[in-house]
Amino acid sequence: xxxxxxxxxxxxxxxxxxxxxxxxxxxxxxxxxxxxxxxxxxxxxxxxxxxxxxxxxxxxxxxxxxxxxxxxxxxxxxxxxxxxxxxxxxxxxxxxxxxxxxxxxxxxxxxxxxxxxxxxxxxxxxxxxxxxxxxxxxxxxxxxxxxxxxxxxxxxxxxxxxxxxxxxxxxxxxxxxxxxxxxxxxxxxxxxxxx
Numbered sequence: 001x002x003x004x005x006x007x008x009x010x011x012x013x014x015x016x017x018x019x020x021x022x023x024x025x026x027x028x029x030x031x032x033x034x035x036x037x038x039x040x041x042x043x044x045x046x047x048x049x050x051x052x053x054x055x056x057x058x059x060x061x062x063x064x065x066x067x068x069x070x071x072x073x074x075x076x077x078x079x080x081x082x083x084x085x086x087x088x089x090x091x092x093x094x095x096x097x098x099x100x101x102x103x104x105x106x107x108x109x110x111x112x113x114x115x116x117x118x119x120x121x122x123x124x125x126x127x128x129x130x131x132x133x134x135x136x137x138x139x140x141x142x143x144x145x146x147x148x149x150x151x152x153x154x155x156x157x158x159x160x161x162x163x164x165x166x167x168x169x170x171x172x173x174x175x176x177x178x179x180x181x182x183x184x185x186x187x188x189x190x191x192x193x194x195x
Contacts (some may be wrong), residue, residue, distance in 0.1 A: 023099040027051050027060065030096055034086050035062055041085075042078060043067075050111065056101040060090070061111030061133075069116050069123055072140050072155065075131045077166045082112045083133060083159065084168065107159055108136030138162050 031049045038044055048063040062082075070078065084107075090096060091104040102109070113132045116123055123129040125144035132139050140155040163170040 023053065023057075026093075026096050026099060027053075027057065030060070030090060030093060031062065034089050037085065037089075038062070038064065038082060042082070044114075047113075047115065053099070053101075057096070057099050057105075057109075058101050059109045059111055060086075060105075061113070062086070063113040063115070066114055066116045069118050069127050072128055073165075075114060075116075075128055075140065076138065076157075076162050077168075079112055079114060079131050079133060079138060080159065080162050080166055080168050082114075083107050083110050086110050086112070133159070 031051075035046045035049070039046060042064075045065040045067065046062065047065050050059075050061045050063070051057060052059045064082075066078075087105060087107050087110055090100070090110075097103050111133055113130070115130050116128060118124075122143060126142060128140050129143035130141045132141075136159050138157050138159065142154075157165075160170055162168075
């Protein structure tokens with residue numbers, strides 16, 4: 001019940017901050033369905049949502065808390081499945097398609113963040129504390145509170161590498177990569193400086 005309350009709380013904040021346009025309502029419904037399914041299926045807690053849409057939806061994501069510590073292999077399976085589940089939900093929704101920057105919506109536009117908790121204390125310094133997807137890459141982080149943030153351990157791999165390692169077919173994550181940086185219609189492409 002606590003997890004559901006937190007999820008509703010964050011969805012309410014998200015709804016209020018983006019007005020009442022039709023696109024925002026559809027995004028909210030997609031987030032709500034994805035988060036509800038993920039909480040039940042993977043025993044997670046919702047910590048927030050995000051979406052970026054200057055004109056159309058450029059990226060979309062969710063932030064989850066995990067009430068146990070996972071290895072890199074366990075967290076890899078979880079985050080790849082979350083990306084796959086979210087992508088299938090988005091691409092199967094006819095209502096959201098007119099609001100997407102690309103259809104089918106590519107996996108590298110889905111940002112998932114997982115924070116691992118060991119009860120009320122932070123994870124040990126050599127254990128994975130956070131896993132995130134950013135533009136088709138997965139980053140695994142450890143957290144040593146005695147080191148500056150830039151010195152903390154970090155592992156990076158592509159979604160394709162993660163699919164290969166987990167045995168999850170890359171074909172399940174359709175259109176893995178997009179031309180995200182090249183397709184922004186609201187930003188002029190920078191021309192190289194003459195030499």
